[in-house]
Amino acid sequence: MREISYSEAIREAMCEEMRRDPTVFLMGEDVGVFGGVWGVSHDMLAEFGEERVRDTPISEIAIIGAGLGAAMMGMRPIAEIMFGDFLMCAGDQIVNQVAKARFMSGGKAQVPLTIRVTTGAPGSAAAQHSQSPESWFMNIPGLKIVVPATPADAKGLLKTAIRGEDPVIFLEHKMLYGEVGPVPEDENFVVPFGQANIIREGKDVTIVGVSIMVKKALQAADVLAKEGIEAEVIDVRTLVPLDRETLIRSVAKTNHVIIAHEAHKRAGPGAEIAAMLAEDAVEYLDGPIVRVAAKNVPLPYSPVLENYVLPNVNDIVEAAKSFWPGKA
Amino acid sequence: MSKYSQDFLCEVYRRMYLIREFELRSIEERRRGLIPGFIHSCVGQEATAVGACLALNQEDVITSTHRGHGHLLAKGGEPKFMMAELAARSSGYCRGRGGSLHIADFDLGILGANGIVGGGIPAAVGAALAFSMRKEKRVALSFFGDGATNQGSFHEAANLAGLWKLPVVFFCENNLYGEGTPQSKQAPICDLANRSASYCFPGVIVDGNDPIAVYEVTREAVERARRGEGPTFIEGKTYRFRGHYEGDPQVYRLPGEMEEWLKKDPILTFRKRLLDEGETEEAIREIEQQVQQKLDEAVAFATSSPVPQLEDALSGVYADTHDGKVF
Ligand SMILES: Cc1ncc(C[n+]2csc(CCOP(=O)(O)OP(=O)(O)O)c2C)c(N)n1
Ligand SMILES: [Mg+2]
Numbered sequence: 001m002r003e004i005s006y007s008e009a010i011r012e013a014m015c016e017e018m019r020r021d022p023t024v025f026l027m028g029e030d031v032g033v034f035g036g037v038w039g040v041s042h043d044m045l046a047e048f049g050e051e052r053v054r055d056t057p058i059s060e061i062a063i064i065g066a067g068l069g070a071a072m073m074g075m076r077p078i079a080e081i082m083f084g085d086f087l088m089c090a091g092d093q094i095v096n097q098v099a100k101a102r103f104m105s106g107g108k109a110q111v112p113l114t115i116r117v118t119t120g121a122p123g124s125a126a127a128q129h130s131q132s133p134e135s136w137f138m139n140i141p142g143l144k145i146v147v148p149a150t151p152a153d154a155k156g157l158l159k160t161a162i163r164g165e166d167p168v169i170f171l172e173h174k175m176l177y178g179e180v181g182p183v184p185e186d187e188n189f190v191v192p193f194g195q196a197n198i199i200r201e202g203k204d205v206t207i208v209g210v211s212i213m214v215k216k217a218l219q220a221a222d223v224l225a226k227e228g229i230e231a232e233v234i235d236v237r238t239l240v241p242l243d244r245e246t247l248i249r250s251v252a253k254t255n256h257v258i259i260a261h262e263a264h265k266r267a268g269p270g271a272e273i274a275a276m277l278a279e280d281a282v283e284y285l286d287g288p289i290v291r292v293a294a295k296n297v298p299l300p301y302s303p304v305l306e307n308y309v310l311p312n313v314n315d316i317v318e319a320a321k322s323f324w325p326g327k328a
Numbered sequence: 329m330s331k332y333s334q335d336f337l338c339e340v341y342r343r344m345y346l347i348r349e350f351e352l353r354s355i356e357e358r359r360r361g362l363i364p365g366f367i368h369s370c371v372g373q374e375a376t377a378v379g380a381c382l383a384l385n386q387e388d389v390i391t392s393t394h395r396g397h398g399h400l401l402a403k404g405g406e407p408k409f410m411m412a413e414l415a416a417r418s419s420g421y422c423r424g425r426g427g428s429l430h431i432a433d434f435d436l437g438i439l440g441a442n443g444i445v446g447g448g449i450p451a452a453v454g455a456a457l458a459f460s461m462r463k464e465k466r467v468a469l470s471f472f473g474d475g476a477t478n479q480g481s482f483h484e485a486a487n488l489a490g491l492w493k494l495p496v497v498f499f500c501e502n503n504l505y506g507e508g509t510p511q512s513k514q515a516p517i518c519d520l521a522n523r524s525a526s527y528c529f530p531g532v533i534v535d536g537n538d539p540i541a542v543y544e545v546t547r548e549a550v551e552r553a554r555r556g557e558g559p560t561f562i563e564g565k566t567y568r569f570r571g572h573y574e575g576d577p578q579v580y581r582l583p584g585e586m587e588e589w590l591k592k593d594p595i596l597t598f599r600k601r602l603l604d605e606g607e608t609e610e611a612i613r614e615i616e617q618q619v620q621q622k623l624d625e626a627v628a629f630a631t632s633s634p635v636p637q638l639e640d641a642l643s644g645v646y647a648d649t650h651d652g653k654v655f
Pocket of ligand 1: 029058060082086089394395443444445446472473474475476477503505506507572
């Protein structure tokens with residue numbers, strides 16, 4: 001299969017959906033002439049024109065709110081927010097308007113809105129440009145939270161988001177944009193929500209990865225294999241909906257689980273996953289549920305401090321080894 | 329201009345030149361690897377920062393932006409602590425935690441740069457509220473870009489300040505672009521000073537490349553604020569000479585636009601005016617040399633300063649950590 005980058009995969013999904021469906025359009029800050037600050041929508045303006053690739057003012061409330069209104073009137077907007085940190089500028093629109101429109105209206109409102117946003121620490125971007133906001137919104141019923149970790153998933157999940165009828169927060173990790181991998185060319189290739197992906201099978205410990213931590217979990221699994229520990233690595237793909245069955249089945253097999261994400265540990269996505277496993281899979285567990293996550297402090301600018309605060313491959317390796325203290 | 333003393337004019341030049349050269353040094357040091365994070369330089373916009381800050385007293389406060397180095401230096405920020413912060417050293421203004429986007433010095437009335445467009449404007453209004461409640465004759469000045477006037481934070485803050493007649497100056501640096509999008513594609517008006525009309529306070533337009541003109545309108549706005557007559561919106565028309573950030577391919581610039589603005593380079597034009605006013609070439613050179621020396625010292629200081637200790641990441645999140653239970 002031909003290989004393209006995560007960034008190109010996202011672009012391809014948008015372009016294909018826009019060719020297929022005239023109601024799909026993209027709007028956001030610098031998505032047109034500039035092609036997106038991360039270059040994701042490069043040259044889309046040339047193909048689709050200003051009507052459908054819309055540069056907006058720096059007005060997150062209006063971007064999301066207009067996305068909501070257009071969606072309710074039958075369009076399928078892709079609203080881009082440059083950094084996940086800025087979602088909070090549009091907090092009310094997302095939490096009180098977008099998420100609840102369908103339910104509050106007794107099902108009258110249809111909200112096929114995709115909110116594309118970057119997540120994660122790109123390195124020394126400091127506290128307002130490095131956050132992983134996924135769990136801020138997991139607590140809000142009505143939103144779907146999608147965290148692609150590979151180019152193929154980025155394409156397939158984005159297509160599901162655009163074609164679906166619900167609002168989706170689609171979180172693109174900045175440090176994955178350059179990641180290259182096989183991506184199907186089939187226009188109807190989609191990846192359904194709520195299906196976690198077992199990327200590597202193993203019998204000793206389950207590592208549940210979120211976004212970039214899937215990559216780090218795979219690296220950790222390589223290290224662990226050399227030490228005789230066989231890790232099973234699962235990419236959650238979507239946090240809402242969450243594929244409970246796949247996670248529970250894996251834990252039933254390995255009896256040990258680590259959850260790895262870049263968001264802060266406290267009330268991060270891992271807290272929900274851990275609670276779910278504690279409720280539904282405790283009988284399978286031979287050890288504590290371990291979360292490998294960012295420390296509970298804002299992301300520092302200094303590379304030394306940032307490395308210290310962010311979770312890394314070694315943290316996963318150490319967490320896994322801690323289940324077998326006797327083992328070298 | 330002749331109504332100003334030679335000393336004053338030289339001080340204007342010194343500050344503008346310091347900002348320009350600080351920016352060029354930091355760009356260079358970033359290229360060399362001393363500075364890890366991104367930089368939004370204000371090269372070309374030195375006159376707004378200097379003109380506005382010269383109209384403030386030390387106890388007045390400013391809020392700044394992602395393009396804040398000029399504002400901080402103009403308000404008296406120490407280059408060596410700024411350079412150390414950019415280099416992520418523990419001797420930096422924010423102990424290496426904040427970087428370019430978050431530099432603050434409360435002793436100098438610098439309440440902080442900001443990573444969020446429009447993020448600092450409401451806090452400036454709040455600072456003005458505190459001054460007004462305590463009957464202090466202090467003023468808050470908020471710097472922001474043209475793009476920020478499309479944020480709700482600006483409009484809500486401006487409305488509140490207009491309503492409560494707070495001692496605040498809204499200083500908009502209209503450099504014609506918000507990142508890669510021209511101002512004309514971000515708002516249906518091009519004179520952003522008109523925005524103040526809806527909030528019932530004056531809006532004035534000034535040549536943002538002329539530090540004396542900026543100084544004069546700001547001084548008037550500051551005096552008005554001190555008299556308790558409420559806010560003023562100042563729009564300084566200017567232009568940035570470098571990318572939005574260092575590395576920006578700048579595909580969006582109109583042909584010929586940069587060349588036109590380069591003719592209005594605030595440093596070069598003011599230098600020439602200084603000479604016309606009778607300042608000698610040697611005196612100007614001396615100012616420039618002093619600035620260069622200060623910057624040499626700043627880079628040396630940053631380079632030789634230690635990086636933060638790991639535990640430092642865990643301090644300073646809260647005033648009271650409840651024996652660490654907050655983590
Ligand atoms: C709320 C928010 N939205 C978007 C951004 C990304 N961003 C950073 S600077 C900038 C442009 C700001 O334009 P303007 O206010 O005119 O200031 P300038 O950069 O021209 O000085 C944008 C969009 C941000 N930092 N915060
Ligand atoms: Mg601007």
